[in-house]
Every structure is written in C-alpha cells, then in structure tokens.
Amino acid sequence: MIKSYWKQTWALLWQNKLFGGLYLIGTALPVTMTMIVVMYFHLLTAPVYPELNRDRLYEVRAVMTYNADGVLIGGGYCSEAMVHQWFYPLRSAGKVTAIYTYNRNLNDWLQLADGKSELKVHTKYTDPNFFRVFDFDFVAGAPFSWSDLESARPCGVLSASMARRLFGTEQAVGKRFTMNYMDYTVTGVVRDASSLTPTSFAQIWLPYTHVPGYGNYQEIGSGGFTTVFRVQDEKQARQLQADVRDLVRRYNVLHADEKRLDVDCPMPVWKRNLVPGNMEVDLPAMIRFWGGLLLAFLIVPAVNLGGMISGRMDTRLPELGISRAFGAGRGYLLRRVVRENLLMTLAGGLLGLVLSWMLLGWGHDWIIGLFDTYGLMQVENEEMLVTPAMLFSPVLFLAAFLFCLLLNLASALIPAWRALRVPIVQALYEKK
Template identity: 40%
Template sequence: MIRIYLKQAWELLKQNKLFSTLYIAGTGLAIAMTMIMAMIYYVKLAPVYPEVNRQNTLYLTGSCFEKGPEGNHQVVRWAVSYKALQEWFYPMKNALAVSAKLANGDWSENSYIQPADQSGDFHVNVRLTDPAFFRIYAFRFLEGKPFTDADLSSGICTAVITDELARRLFGTTEGVVGQTFRLNYTDFRVCGVVRSASYLTSKSYAQLYVPYSVVSDYREPKYGAPFLGAFSVTFLVENGEQGVALRNELKDIVRRENLANPDDWQVSFWEQPTTHLVSIFQEYVSEELDVWATVRQFLLVLLVLLLVPALNLSGMIASRMEGRLPEMGVRKSFGAGRGTLFSQVMWENLLLTLLGGMLGLLLAWVVLYAEREWVFTVLDDWADAVPEGMEVRVAGEMLFAPLVFLAALLLCVLLNLLSALLPAWNSLRKPIVSSLNEKR
C-alpha cells in the first residue's frame, strides 16, 4: 500500500510542477538554514581532528590578582606566570595531562619565515607550547615526533610543522625531519610533521609548534605579581568526575596561597577551568554563563527557521487541498475511507519533504564549503577575520555528520506533517456531495 501511495505521490508531483517546486524549495531552504546552524555548532563542539578529546578538555585562560586596601586597591587581570605553572598547575594530581600556551604578540602575530630560495618572507601562525600539548590533542604525525621536555628545558629551537607548511618549505612531507628553516631570522630544526588541523579548531590550530622556552623572557612575571603572566593552561581529564576534582584541587591551592600571603596579591580564577562547551558560549571567564538564556536564544532561532516556513507551507497545502476536493469526492463515492485518503495525503507530503531534505542538505554543504571563511563565525559575538595566509580547511568529518542531518530532517518532517495535518483533515471532513460539487 505504501508503495502505491508513493507512486501516486510521484505522479501528482509531476502533474503539479509549480506547487511541487515551491514546496520542495521551501522545505529545502528551511533544512539548509537549520543544517548550517547545526553544523556551525557541530564543528565548534563535536570531537573533530585533532580536538577529539573536547568532552574531557578543560581550559584556564584568565586570572585576577588584587592587592591593597580600598583606597589604594589594585586589580590586574591576565593569565598566569611560569612560576604558577611550576608550583601550581604542572604538579596537579587530578589531570591526565597539563599543557601551557604562551601568548606572545611578537610571536603569535608577527612571525615570518625566511625561505631558503629568498622568494620573500611569509607570515605563519605559531603556537608556543610544551610537549604535553601533543598528549591532549590527537595530532597524526606523518613523520618524526613532538619536541621533548629536554628540548623545552634547554630552549632549543626545534619545531613541529604541518604537512602544508612542509610542502611549502621543502616541496615534500617526506625526509623533512632534521632539516632547518629560518623563523624570525633564527634557525629552527624540524622534529616532526603533522597532518594539518583546520583553522576552525581554534584551540589547537597553528602552522608550526615550538617550545615556549624559545622566548627569552618566558620565566618573567608581569606587573610585579609573581604568579601573573601570559600563560594559559589546558587540562585533559578522564571524565567529568575528575574535572570536578580538578576544580576543587585548584580552589584548595588558591585558598592556601591567599591565606599564606594575606598582605600580598590575592588570586582568583572564578569558576575555571571551564569545559569546552562553556568556553564556546562564555564571552568572558569572569562572567557566569546564563544557560537558560542561551537555550532560549537557540529555540527562538529554530522557531524562525522551521516554524515560519511550516506555516507558509500549511497555507499552500490548504489551497492545494481545496483544488483536490472533487478528486477526493469521487474516491469517497467509490468507497475510499477518510483514513485511506488521509494516509495518501500524508505520504505525498512526506515524499516532498524528503526531496526538500536532499536539496537542503546539498545547499548546506555548498554554503558551508564555498563560504567557509566567514560562515562559521556568523553566530559569534566577536568574530575575527581570517589572517592573511591562513586557509580555512573544512574536512569531510565536519560536513558529513549523519546524526546532525537526520535530526534536522526528522524535525522538519514533523513540522511539515503537522503543517499538512490540519488542512488535509478539514478538507476530508467535508461531505461527499460538497466535495463533488466543488469547482476546480
């Protein structure tokens, strides 16, 4: 019976080309917009290469140091110092790995490579970090290995580079380990080559990774506070329970430090370290995230993207059902029941919705890939332009997310069925005589 319904629906689709085109296009646009929004957050939140441990990754990106009485009160907000890393964070027991990143403007924003062929300096994105970084993020090494703790301690100029940068520098990704290149007029030796991450995985992305000890003053604290500096810290935990234990351990460290030095700088980390989910939606680490406000915002967006098109489609279906009343009257007179006719209308609507879903999926993929340099930041409060020389790569695992598509499609199918339910039911309730006498 379902096969017959679908065959009839296909014939009606070909007979009513204008209605079918508008219906499929309307459904496709609704699904495309929903898919684009869903995929933007899928890329931000899902375990994609190399950030496959997002669920168990915690971040500490800021700190607050206060000192002095009310009349001469000083407040400084930044990150933490090398001393804090050594005394507080690296020794923490409730973490599988602890990694630090040094924020240095001269290196992060103004690093240039001087090619051996003297073809001209070009800008690169550099991450100043430590060996634990490669235990938190699952980079695929095509050759070599990460720099070591000994490299970090000695301040040796070594680097892990991406395959894209390797091809640009050496024309290949093979036999690259051991070769040298000039970065900021200093010779660096390649110790490993990794598969490139996407610029969209902002927690781990760079074109080359070097020990933070290559910066001469990395041990120096800032603003006279011994634990204030430019390091942010990333933690890998086993599960949520260990994450809670980690926060409690940090609170104990802060409490002991503040009690031991009541007349010195008093430190606070707010509710850090934060989960990856919170870090995406929290604008400032010092503010408390309003979860319900965020949920309401997304529900409103979904309402606009799905419910408004569904209402428009409901009006189209109502108009179409009025035109089909004589047909329904004839079928009733030959014994077709209301339930049979209703099932046929629903299957026709489902076929059109599925076709619209396929169209919407293709549209979403085209937009996400063709406009990838800006579309993934369209929902950000503070979106930064892609730096010159950085390519926004969209891997297959970012676009081909079956569960996301199925969820969006099921939601649209539900809304489209509801949009067809009332018009179809009202039309089929009319008596046979009224249906047969209805003008086309």
Template identity: 40%
Template structure:
C-alpha cells in the same frame, strides 16, 4: 502500498508544478538554514580533528589580582606565569594531562631560497599538548620533555609549511630553517588543523622554553601572571568536577595567604569546559551566561522550524480545498480516513524529501564557499581571517552523521507539522460536503 503512494505523489507533482515548486523551494530554504546552523555548531562543539577530546577538555585562560589597601586600588590581569604552572597546574591530581601554551603569536620565517620573509602562526607549548590534541604525524614525532627543559630549538611543523619550505612533507626531520633569524630543527610533520579549530591551529609548534624570558612574570608585584594559557584533559565529567574543585581550593588558599596585604585573586569562570567556552563566545552568551546562548540557539532552530511549517501549511490547506471532491468520492467508495491521511503524508513527505536534498546541497555549497565568515556569524567577536590562513572544511565536518540525522529529523517534523493539520481538518468534512464542493 508505499510504492503506490509514491507513484500518485509523482503524478500530482507533474499536475501541480507551481505548488510543487513553491513547496520544494520553501522546504529547501528551511533545510539550508538548519544545516548551516547545525554544521556551524557541530564544528564548534563536536570532536573533530585534531580536537578529538573536546568533551573532556577544560581551559584556564587567565587570572586577575586586586589590592585595595590604604585607599589605594591596584589591579593586574593576564594569563598564567611559569611559576603558576609549576606550583598550581602541573601538579593537579585530578587531571589526565595538563598543557600550557601561548595563543598563536605571529612570527616570520626566512626561507633558504631568499624569496622573502613570510608570516607564520606559532604556538609555544609543551609535549602534553600533543597528547591532548590528536595530531596525525606524517613524519617524526613531538619534541620531548628533555627538549623542553633544555630549551632546544625544535619544531613540529604542518604539512603545508613543510611543502613550502622543503618541497615535500616526508623525509624533512632534521632539516633546519630560520624563524625570526633563529635556527630551528624539524622534529615532526603533522597534518595541519583548520583555522576553525582555533585551539589547535598553527603553522608550527615549538617548546615554550625557546621564548626569551619565559620564566619571568608579567608583573613584578604579582608573580603568578604570565603568558601561558592552560588546557586540562580529564577522564570524565566526574574527574572534571573534582579538578575544578581542586583549582577553586588553590584560589581559596591564595586569598587566605594574602589576606593581610589585601591581595585578592579571581579566575572568573575558569576552569571552563569546551562546551561552555564555545557557547559563551556565541552571540547569545555575550555576558558570560552560556544558558542564554543555548536559549538563543533553540530560538533560532524553532524559528527555522515553525515559520516554514506555517507557510507550507497554508499552501497545503489551499491545495486540499481543490481536492475535496476527490476525497469525497474516495470516502464514498469506502476509503478510510486514516488511509487517506497516510497518503497525504506520503505525498508531502516526497516533496519534503526533494526539498531536503536540495537544501542540503545548497547548504554544503554555501558552507564551503563562504567558510571564511559563515562559521563566525554566531560569534560574539568576529575578525578578519589573516591572508594565507588555512580555512578549510573537511569531509568530517560537512558530512557528519549527527548533522545528517538532525536534517532528516527536521524533514520529518516539517512534513508532519505542515501536512498533518490541514489534511486532518479537510478529511473531517462530511462526504456530502466534499462531493458538492465546487472549487
């Protein structure tokens, strides 16, 4: 029976080419926008390489201190210092891994062929960073805890940088290069991350102990402010909640300790999960209200669903009027309303399916071709991508099963909303009215 419905649908598509074209194009545009929104937020939120532990990852980006004493107000704000790492975060009991790192500074490499200095993005971090972020190593391994403690200038570099420096990505462990005129030794080569995974993207990763003055606080008055951001990986949501309570207790004790000198510590929304951090960076979460970002996203999806459905319903209603005599004859010969309605749904589903495939292809082309800005369109802050930055969209990002299922579900809902109501209203007409319809 379904095969018969599809044959009839193909015949009607050839007979009503204008209607079919408008329907397919309208559906395709709706699917295109839906796929773009779905892929953009999939890349932001889903576990993609190398940030595969996003669901159980928390961030602490910085703290602020205030003092209001004797009518004099002072304030300090920054990320965390080395002392804060040692006293507060590395000893956390409710954490699987704790990593501290700087956030993508730019330095310059002096190549051995003297072709000219070129900039690279560098993250100064610790060995735990490579346990949280699942980098795939072509060669070598991460630097060790003893390397960190001794301040040895070792580096994990990406395959792209390895090819640029040494012409290959394997067999370069132990090779040396100059970074800001300091000699570093390669200890590992990894498959590089995309600029879209902002927490892990860099060209090379070195121990933070190679930084000059990494133990020094940013302010002499407040020893807990410094250059480090903290990433915490927990087992599950229960441990994540316990970890947050542990951090809140640290803040409470600090404020009690400095109550007499009027110094007050504040960590704002930290620790913040990856989900909340990503949504707070969206346009709808500009004031830190991540639920507003959720409502904003739902509003976009609802608009993409309802507006095309209403337009397509108008097209279908007009088409149904021209088919009333056909429906009347079929009902007169014993055609049941449910069977006629099912046929209409299958006919429109075929059109919706064709439009959906077209929309997905257009969306993938747009996402790949405009990847340097389309993935930032929903961000609160946008910035230009630096020249030479690796902004690529992997197959894992584009062809994710969840995005495909969302698109398929969207096609089904769009088909039902646009076809069911006008078809049902038309089939409710009495047989006599349908037979005498002259349009």
C-alpha cells in the same frame, strides 16, 4: 508500502509541477539556512581533528588578582609558576599542557629560501604535552622533548602543508627553517588542522621558552598561559574542578593580608569556543537567541507551505470525498496526506542538506566569517580547512530529519485536518 507512497507522491508532483517545484524550494531554503547554523556550532563543539576528545578537554584561562581591600590590581592568563606549581602536579588533571596565549598575534615571519621573501605564519608556543592532550597525527618525526623545552633548543613541529611549502615534501624531519631570523630544526610534521579548532590550530608549534619574557611572572597569579587538561571522564572532571577551587581557596587563606586570586574554574573547551577571550559563557542567552532564529526558520516556511498545501487540498476534496464514501476513515486519510507531504518534505530537506554542504564546502571562508566577528578563526596566508569528515555526521542527519518532520507536521497537519472535516456530500459537490 513506502514505494507505493513514493510513486503516488511523485505522480502528484508531476500533475502540478509548479506546486512541486515551489514546495521543494520552500523546504530546501529553510533547511539550508538551518543546517548552516547547526553545522557551524557542530564544528565548534563536536569532536573534530585534532580535538577528537573535546568533551574531555577543560581549560583554565582567566586569572584576576585583587589587593587586600578587594580592588582589582591585575588580570590575565595563568602565570608560569601557577602552571608548574599547581597544574602540572595535579593528580586529577590527567594530561596537562600550557599554551602561551598572552599575545595571540605574535608577529612571526618565515624567511624563505630566496633570501628576499617573508611569510607571516600562525604559531603556537607550548610544551611537549600539547601533542598528548590533542590527537595530532604525525606523518613524520615526533614532538619536541622536555629537554628541548628546558634548554630552549630552536626546534619545532610543522603542519604538513607548511612542510610542503618550505621543503616540497612532508618528510622534513631534521631540515632547518628560518623564522624571525633564527634557525630552527624540524622535529616532526603533523597532518593539517583546521582554524575552526582555535585551541589547537597552528602552522608551526614551538617550545614556549622561545617567547621573550615568557617567565616574567614567577609568582602564583596572572601571566601569559592558558592551561588545558584532558580528563578521562566526567567524574575526573568534577574532581579537577574541585581541586582547582581548593588550591585557590588555600592560597587566598595564606595570603589574606596581601592579595586574593579569582581563577576560572576549569571550563570545557567546547564552551570556550563559543565566546571570544575571557568573556563569560551565557549558554541560556545563546540558546534563546539561536533557538529563536531556528524557530523563525521553521515558522515562516511552515506558514507559506501551509498556505500552498491548503490550496492544494481544496482541489483534492473530491478525491478525499470519494475515499470517505467508500469507507476510508478520517484518521487513515490524514495519515496518508501527512505521509505524502513528509516524502516531499524529505526530498526538499535532502536538497537543502546538499546545498548546505556545498555552501560550507566551497564558501566556508565567507560563511564562517559571518559568525566569526572577531576573526579568531581566520588565517591570513592559509585557506580555512573544512574536510568532509567535519561535515558528515549522524547528528547532522538527525537534525535535518527532525527539522523536516517538524516542518511537515506544522505545514500539512492543519490544512489536511480542515479538508477532512468537510462533509462528504460537499466534498463530492466540489467536483462540479
């Protein structure tokens, strides 16, 4: 049955090549634009290496401090004391890691082997749990240890591409590199991550005890750390949020005469990826804006295609009149016309999907740059990594199919219905 419909649709396209070409292009372009938007948000929110458990990752970032009169006296990230006294011991926290983020743009420079050249690198200062919270694939070695962190041993983990650039091989465990004029030892090498995973991405990962002044804030309150939790399920996530709120409440009761803390409730990492810094995530506003944009991508081509199909149906009135004269019902003919247009829409949608893959695969730097207004996903010395595994997803196929289905119904249903309401005699007369 489907084969016969496809043959009939193909024959109709060949009868009017201009109509067929315009129809395919008119479908492919809006699908391309729509899928680029959908893929961008898919990359920010879906499970992507090394954040394969994004739906189970939560973070605490913003901490505000007020005096007894309610006046804001400080704000920032979590202090080291808060991480050690509050978050590490939490039973509901699952796996916990602290990432130094007070100064995201630390000027870390590698001194290369020629003794003259330097290379700016993207570093992340954290603890050994970082590699348990995030699912990095080690191609050599292992993470640095807690004793390395506590003793501030000069060591770190390299990305595979950085290891190849420095040593010509990924098997670099035990080798030494110089950064900021200090020698470090490689403890492990991991498969490259993409800068589209900003919470975990780096080229070099080091113990946070190498950050000057990392422990300046020894009291519970604001400091320089983002804390990331990996929970087992939604139930544990709710318990984690309740425990953090309870810790804040008890602290404020004990220090009511001195100060008061306002701490972000643990938020899913995928939500935090949608906005920069400590800005509030306004999901309804984002849905209205991007939903309106996608709706425009649907309505504008639907109107154009509807006009083309309406003109095409005028030329097919005799054919429909003959079918109805021989007993074909309006419902049958309506379904046939919609199916024919659906096949053409799916062909255009497939073309649009391929175009969106090509654009994001080869031009992802400038396309992502259109969305990333703050440059949080740009790395100076490394091309943005977008792998096929990040772009091929059943969710994306489903989104493309649903868009094509809506586009087909919006553009074909009304013209077909209007054509089928023409009386049989008038439809046959159109042939003269």
